[in-house]
Amino acid sequence: MLNISGIHQGFVLDHIKAGESMTIYNNLHLANLGSDCTVAMIMNAKSNKMGRKDIIKIECPIERVDLDILGFIDHNITCNIIKDDAIVEKRQLSLPKEIKNVISCKNPRCISTVEQELDQIFILTDPENEVYRCKYCEEKYTGSK
Template identity: 70%
Template structure:
């Protein structure tokens, strides 16, 4: 029997996004614009997880200061952010649902001011943390995408 394991080397400085819901790593790659960075990025999909069954992991070898933790919290607030220095985890950051997100999702309401005013920021506000419901700041259109 062949064991399905993959070894990805450690990183000296950067961060590891762990406990990503299986299949969500490419969304995170896109939202964080990791393709625009000039650093090493490793994406591990469908890794075994005791907690989740399967999970995705992203290892990024560059400073964390560019990263928008609000976007990560919006995509999946269960992700663990491990900060790495000298190949060791020096800090773990838990995420939360952001109270407000800007220019991450677009309002689908054709009558919303954001449809008419092209330069206006798309701002969504967390209106129900229990149900994870976001609404457009301008027209109150509910975000349907999760």
């Protein structure tokens, strides 16, 4: 496997489904982290558990990334938080109560399809069955993550 050096402070997101790292890169807005941050994406790495997987390493101040959305994308991702070159926390991912501007409403009758500058917001209405509904029209989100 390709080696990328360890990080001093930031995150290692492991066990990402192969091919999904770019989606996560976009949804976590990693392109906008700032010029002092480094992101490495390892794609299609060998994995005993998964066969193939992606990994993302993010060198940045830990308060700069909102990881809540990861729980929605795939709660099987392992999220290691690094401080002073060591793993200080393995964060358990949970479903976010609200998702903003990651997915959009497919209901053609929804106001979010026409109103300018309106945030696309989905609310977790049934945690047990992982059901999200559009905040405006309450349409269930059925698309792929």
